[in-house]
Amino acid sequence: MGLLGNFKRPAKKPKKGPREDLPPEVRRVVEVLRSVKDPETGLDIVDEGLLYGLTVEGSRVQVFLLLARSTPECHFCQSIAVNVQRRILRDIFEVLRKEGFNRVEAYNEIGLLLEEWGDEDGSAGA
Known part of the structure; x- marks a missing residue:
């Protein structure tokens, strides 16, 4: 065996569906959010680990995201990170609206509201 024979590519992890112990409405939202891609990596936000929490109550959804910050000294990197975050949020809102x-x-990882859409009563206007 040659020197490089010791370095094997890791096997790709098969995509798993949502955990079976989750309520059906939460599993449904997780599957819908798999269509939202990180524009930098091309991976969906579920498999990439950006989605870390979800609450579904009737027609209301709360999405909790783990959005890594870039280097504070690099203003260009911060600008890219903000634009990526906006794109991800826009896509999340779009697919969930289409889903009804x-x-x-x-919310972000520390529980701060990033963005919201719809009316307080959940009717989202006429």
Whole structure:
């Protein structure tokens, strides 16, 4: 065996569906969010680990995201990170609206509201 024979490519992990112990409405939202891609990596936000929490109550969804910050000294990197975050949020809101949810809230990893869409009562207007 040659020197490079010791370095094997890791096997690709098969895509798993949502955990079986999750309520059906949460599993449904997780599957819908698999269509949202990180524009930098091309991976969906579920498999990439950006989605770390989800609450579904009727037509209301709260999405909790782990959005890494770039180097504070690099203003260009911060600009890219902000644009990527905006794109991900826009895509999340778009797919959940199409799925029929009337109220969507997105939070970051420390629980701060990033963006929301819809009316307080969940009707999202007429």
